[in-house]
Amino acid sequence: MTCGEYITQTWPDTSSTLRLLIALISRPSTRPMREIDQVKVSLNEIETQIHFRLVGAPHTLAEICEAVAWVHAAVARTPSKKPSMVDFIVECRGNQTLSYCTRSVISPLINNLDRDTQCWLPLFPNTAVAIDCRRNLVCENSPLGLNISWDLLCFICGLEYEVDTETGFALYGQRSLVYPTRYLPTSESMQWHFQDLKKGELPPTGSFQGGERFNDLNECLTIGKDHLLGFWPEPLVTLGTEYNKDVDITKVRWTNPGDTETINDVYEKDGYTFGASISAPRLLSFNASMTYKIAHNRRNIYMSDFIGNMESIIDTPALVYSIQEGRAYVVPLISVVFHIGRVRAKVHKLSQYHVAPCEALANGGLAAFDAIRKSYQDPLAAKQPQNSKDGEVQVPYRVKDHLQSVYAALQVTVRQRSLLKRFFKEYLVGYELADIAHEYQSYNFKRHQLKDLVCWKPLVDEVHLVLFCEGLYDPIIRDPKSQAADGCVGRHHDTIPCGLDILTVSLPCLLHLSRRYNEPGSAYEWVIEGCKWHSRHSKGLVFFECDHSRAQHCQKLQSLKSKGQKHARMPDYDNLAKYQNGAIAFEDEVGAGTKLKRLSNADRTQVEPGKEWVVATVRQLRVAGDFEVALILTHLHHDRGESVGIVKPALLQTFCLFFSMFFKAVREPSRKTTSYDPNSRRGAFGVWWAF
Structure with a gap:
C-alpha cells in the first residue's frame, strides 16, 4: 500500500x-x-x-x-x-x-x-492530529499529548456536545471522544484523553477510568492555560504478553471468601459396562459394572501429540470472571493455559523458570499457539540440571512438560464443575484461577449468583471451563507498536468498564460455540441452542455507519431472541464475514435507549436505574476495529448490590445436595469426605479440594 x-x-x-x-x-x-x-x-x-x-x-x-x-x-x-x-x-x-x-x-x-x-x-493510527503544531511533546510525570489551543482542539476533533458520566463529563463528536484525565500544576496544563472513533463505532458514555475526576468544563478551561491532547492505544485480547514491565503477572488474587460452598468430594463416572453369558450349570448369568475416572490425579492426561492438542483448543472458549471488578471474559482456552503457565514460571523464582511471552496480536488464541510452537521444546529453567554422581543423565524440564501440567489441572476443574453445576443452576460456578496459577494442592470451588446476568447466562452454559480471579489485569491490552517511537509513554487505560457485569467474547470463540447450530458458510442464525441472533438493522447489517443524530436508537446493538419469539432477523453473512476481528454488541431482548445530553443532578434521579447504561456500557469498545473482542451482552436494570450479593441455595437445592451426598456415603462407606477448616483464610464457607 x-x-x-x-x-x-x-x-x-x-x-x-x-x-x-x-x-x-x-x-x-x-x-x-x-x-x-x-x-x-x-x-x-x-x-x-x-x-x-x-x-x-x-x-x-x-x-x-x-x-x-x-x-x-x-x-x-x-x-x-x-x-x-x-x-x-x-x-x-x-x-x-x-x-x-x-x-x-x-x-x-x-x-x-x-x-x-x-x-x-x-x-499514528489512533490520533486525529499526528504531529505537534507549535512545540515538542511535553513530558511531566509521563503525560503524552499534543500541545494545542482549546478552539483548535474542539475544531479538529469535531466536538459537538457534552455528556455527564459517572466519573465526570465527556465531550463527543461524530468520530471522536475527549475527556480530561489530569491537571499538571507546574505547567498549568490540562491533559485530555482522545479516542478516535472509527467509522460506524458507537461513542462510549459510561465510566471512564485512569484519570482524575473533573465535573465542570468551565473549571478545566479556567485552570488550564495549555491543553495536551493525548493518544489512545489500540486494544487487543492477548493473554500472556508483557505489555507493561511494571505489571507483575504473578499478582493474581483470590475472590471474596464468603462466596464459597461446602460440598463433599465425589468421583466422576466414566461409563457403564453390561454383559451376559451362558454357562453351566446355570443357563444364564448377568453382570454389570461401573467405571470411574480418577479425577484427582492431574497426570492422568497423556498428550501424545502436544502441538496437535494445543492447536485443537485455539478456539475453545474459557470464561474468566471477576466478582470485584464485575467483568467477565470468554477467551481461547489456549490463552488461559499459556497465561497460567507464565504465572507459574514466575512463581518459581529460585528455579529460574521462564516462559517467553507471546506477541500482542488481534487473535489471542493464535498468538498463544505461535508462542508455544516456537518454545515448547526449550528447557524451562535457565540453568540446566547437572548429571548425578552415578552417571544418570538428568532430562531437563521443558516448556512442553510445564504447560501439560497446567492443561491437566484445568481439565480436572472442567470435570468437577460438570458434576457440581447441576446443584447451582442459577449460579455461575467455577474454581479459583489463583489456586491453579500458584500451584495450590487444594482448589477452591466458588459460586456467584446470576440473578442480574440472565441475559448472557445461556452462553455460560455452553462454556465448560469457568475461573474466578481478582488481580488478573484486563486482557484487553494495548499494542506496544501503536505507541510513538519517540516521546513519553502514555498510561494504560482499561478498555472494559468495571462494575457493569459485561461479558466480552472473542469472535473465534463465539463461532466455536455456535458451530453446531449453523451450517458452514451460512448465516449465523443461532448463537447457541434455543437463542437466535437478531439484527436490529432492516437489512441485517452489523457493521455500518451509525446515525449519530439518533445514537440512542442505534441499530448496531444486536439482540438475542429465544426460540419461541418471532421476528428474529438474521445478520447479513457477507457483512459479518468482512470483520472477522470485529466487535458485536448484544443488548437484552427488551431493549431500551438512552438520551445523549447533559443531565443535571436533579435530572439524574429521574432516570430509571440501569437504562442510561444500555448504550453506555457498549460504547467503550471498537465495533469495526482490528482486535478480537466480539461480543458484549448488557442488562437493563443493574443493581450492583444484588449482583455482588451471594444468596444461599434454595431449600430444595440444599436438600437434594445433602441427599445425594448421604446416598453416596451409604453406597461407599470407606470413602473419605473432604473436611474444611472454619478458621481457614477462606472463611467458614471455604472449600478445599484435594486432587
Whole structure:
C-alpha cells in the first residue's frame, strides 16, 4: 500500500480534494482563492514558508486538517540520509475557515507519496492530529499529548456536545471522544484523553477510568492555560504478553471468601459396562459394572501429540470472571493455559523458570499457539540440571512438560464443575484461577449468583471451563507498536468498564460455540441452542455507519431472541464475514435507549436505574476495529448490590445436595469426605479440594 492509496482508503469522502491539495503543496506557488472540489483554497509562498487558507464545511475541513497533518508526519518519518524537520502550524478562524503554514522543504518529499511503499507503516493510527503544531511533546510525570489551543482542539476533533458520566463529563463528536484525565500544576496544563472513533463505532458514555475526576468544563478551561491532547492505544485480547514491565503477572488474587460452598468430594463416572453369558450349570448369568475416572490425579492426561492438542483448543472458549471488578471474559482456552503457565514460571523464582511471552496480536488464541510452537521444546529453567554422581543423565524440564501440567489441572476443574453445576443452576460456578496459577494442592470451588446476568447466562452454559480471579489485569491490552517511537509513554487505560457485569467474547470463540447450530458458510442464525441472533438493522447489517443524530436508537446493538419469539432477523453473512476481528454488541431482548445530553443532578434521579447504561456500557469498545473482542451482552436494570450479593441455595437445592451426598456415603462407606477448616483464610464457607 502506498501513501496515496492509504489516503484514499482512510479519507474516502475527501480523497479527491486531498489529492489536489497535496499536488499544490508539492508544487507551491502563490495562487488566489479558488474552489477545489468541496473547499476554497488560497496559497501564498513567502520565502521558505507556504501559507494556506481553506474555506468549507467544518467536517470536511477537519478531515483535511487530519490528512495534511498525517502527510507531514509521514514524510518527516520517511527514511532518508538527512531527516527533515517539518513544521506544521494550524489556526482555526471561525467555524468554516482554516489556515495553516509549513516550510517549503516539505514539497520534494510529498512528490514521493505514491512511490514510497513504507511511509505509512510508522504512522499514528489512533490520533486525529499526528504531529505537534507549535512545540515538542511535553513530558511531566509521563503525560503524552499534543500541545494545542482549546478552539483548535474542539475544531479538529469535531466536538459537538457534552455528556455527564459517572466519573465526570465527556465531550463527543461524530468520530471522536475527549475527556480530561489530569491537571499538571507546574505547567498549568490540562491533559485530555482522545479516542478516535472509527467509522460506524458507537461513542462510549459510561465510566471512564485512569484519570482524575473533573465535573465542570468551565473549571478545566479556567485552570488550564495549555491543553495536551493525548493518544489512545489500540486494544487487543492477548493473554500472556508483557505489555507493561511494571505489571507483575504473578499478582493474581483470590475472590471474596464468603462466596464459597461446602460440598463433599465425589468421583466422576466414566461409563457403564453390561454383559451376559451362558454357562453351566446355570443357563444364564448377568453382570454389570461401573467405571470411574480418577479425577484427582492431574497426570492422568497423556498428550501424545502436544502441538496437535494445543492447536485443537485455539478456539475453545474459557470464561474468566471477576466478582470485584464485575467483568467477565470468554477467551481461547489456549490463552488461559499459556497465561497460567507464565504465572507459574514466575512463581518459581529460585528455579529460574521462564516462559517467553507471546506477541500482542488481534487473535489471542493464535498468538498463544505461535508462542508455544516456537518454545515448547526449550528447557524451562535457565540453568540446566547437572548429571548425578552415578552417571544418570538428568532430562531437563521443558516448556512442553510445564504447560501439560497446567492443561491437566484445568481439565480436572472442567470435570468437577460438570458434576457440581447441576446443584447451582442459577449460579455461575467455577474454581479459583489463583489456586491453579500458584500451584495450590487444594482448589477452591466458588459460586456467584446470576440473578442480574440472565441475559448472557445461556452462553455460560455452553462454556465448560469457568475461573474466578481478582488481580488478573484486563486482557484487553494495548499494542506496544501503536505507541510513538519517540516521546513519553502514555498510561494504560482499561478498555472494559468495571462494575457493569459485561461479558466480552472473542469472535473465534463465539463461532466455536455456535458451530453446531449453523451450517458452514451460512448465516449465523443461532448463537447457541434455543437463542437466535437478531439484527436490529432492516437489512441485517452489523457493521455500518451509525446515525449519530439518533445514537440512542442505534441499530448496531444486536439482540438475542429465544426460540419461541418471532421476528428474529438474521445478520447479513457477507457483512459479518468482512470483520472477522470485529466487535458485536448484544443488548437484552427488551431493549431500551438512552438520551445523549447533559443531565443535571436533579435530572439524574429521574432516570430509571440501569437504562442510561444500555448504550453506555457498549460504547467503550471498537465495533469495526482490528482486535478480537466480539461480543458484549448488557442488562437493563443493574443493581450492583444484588449482583455482588451471594444468596444461599434454595431449600430444595440444599436438600437434594445433602441427599445425594448421604446416598453416596451409604453406597461407599470407606470413602473419605473432604473436611474444611472454619478458621481457614477462606472463611467458614471455604472449600478445599484435594486432587
